[in-house]
Amino acid sequence: MTVPERSWVEISLSAIAENYRAVANLVGPDVVIAPVVKADAYRHGAIEAGRVLEAEGAQWFAVSNTSEGLALREGGIQARILVMADFPEASALGFTPVVHSLEAIGRVARGAPYHLKLDTGMGRLGTRASRHEIVAAVAAHPPEGLMTHFATSADYIGSQTAEQIAAFEETLAALRKAGIEPRYVHCSSTIPIAYGRREAWHNMVRPGMAIYGYVSPARGDAPPRQLRVRPALTWRAAILDTKDVPKGARIGYGGGFITPRAMRIGILSTGYADGLPHHWRAPGRVIAAGQWAPILGAVSMDLTTVDLTAAAHSKPGDFVTIIGRDGDLIQDAQQLARDAGTISYSLLCGIHPRVRRVYVP
């Protein structure tokens, strides 16, 4: 007997490949793409995504830490691996570490490549040393790459990104003047790629979210989006039970939700232990049989209750769509995140490993 799946994600490998090609077409052949596959490729599966991307021509990957790099190697990935948020000793494992302070350059294996990160204003990782200090410190072991990361690249109202670019250019110019030419120069994640901030592309880009099919909306007077991608992940859950409840029935923990009318409700076999946001409630909704089914009451650990009145023929064993398309309706991670007071990145990365992944072409 096969037991039906309780909650699962379907990941389209062709969507990942197409999204990579869309980035490649936009940035052109002179810009190297280092797809970001940290957090298990934003939960799409780093090895599976990595294999597809490598087959598409990716010669670099960016991860957060060495265990993510080792997982890629165990999965047969041969490309260069940039480790963005770990220690410079990662060089001894054959990875290319990002080095965040001038002192740490000495901890990179002798002669091994490293990328130096500048904190140009994000206030996170990266050196804040002056360009003179940087030029002096790297002379004996120059970096293969120079990079920074933007704090507010979607914001076309403020000037922080322009200031960060200016600070980065100053250091890059000082290095060049001293005869040091980093082979890879990179600042851009998805948003500066997608909105065509070309002055920030240099010769390498680090797209994460775009590869999985999302570009966050920009604020202010942004140029038109130049990148077209589509979400690679569909998230579904089974209906465990359905029933009719009268007007005035309390639903779920806390008893705070009271049905305003008689309703057909469905109890889904998924909850916050799978990564649904606990704060997801009306206007949050799933799609059942091509109809919207609003969330009722609080999401529980393993269960979530929805209003199936509009999809009254749904029965136990049917599935609902949490993220993805069903019939004419689509819900994507950005919509769901907005309803739940979170962001699409956190939502995708929060999909628990117990939610089985199914790969589809």
Ligand SMILES: *Cc1c(COP(=O)(O)O)cnc(C)c1O
């Ligand atoms: C996560 C990350 C990226 C990718 O960001 P997206 O917005 O997903 O494209 C790029 N660079 C650094 C340093 C990151 O931490």
